[in-house]
Amino acid sequence: MKSYNALKRELYYTASHEWIEFHDIEAFVGITNYRLTGVKQIKRIEFVRLYGFKKKGEVLANIQFDSRRIQVHMPVNGNIISINDVDLLVSQDLLLNYPETEGWLVKILVGQSCQRGNLLSHEQYSSSL
DSSP states (O other), rough: OOOOSSSOOOOOTTTTEEEEETTTTEEEEEEEGGTTOOOOOOEOOOOOSSEEEEEETTEEEEETTTTEEEEEEEEOOEEEEOOHHHHHHHHHHHHHHHHTTTTEEEEEEEEEOOOGGGSSSSHHHHHOO
């Protein structure tokens, strides 16, 4: 698992509670703490078509807990190039304890036509909750 701790982070959000952090042409993608509210234990994470190109809005993963699941969607067009260690995300509770840092789900190469205008800034997202 690649860990990262940037001093200055610029997260963007979707209305369906995914986050993305851009690093030039690469980006980390995950799910927000708010979306995981009430989840006590994650049973498993199932990625949908692990590598390759995914369009904005396509289901990226399903997070199973209790008898329910949360769908995680791609916030922008991009190619999945890496996934976080699923065992650590689930068994060590990285996703529940650090969803917007160490609990990232995938790393992507951002599509050339990436539009950040459809994403919410931290301030916009926080005020919408």
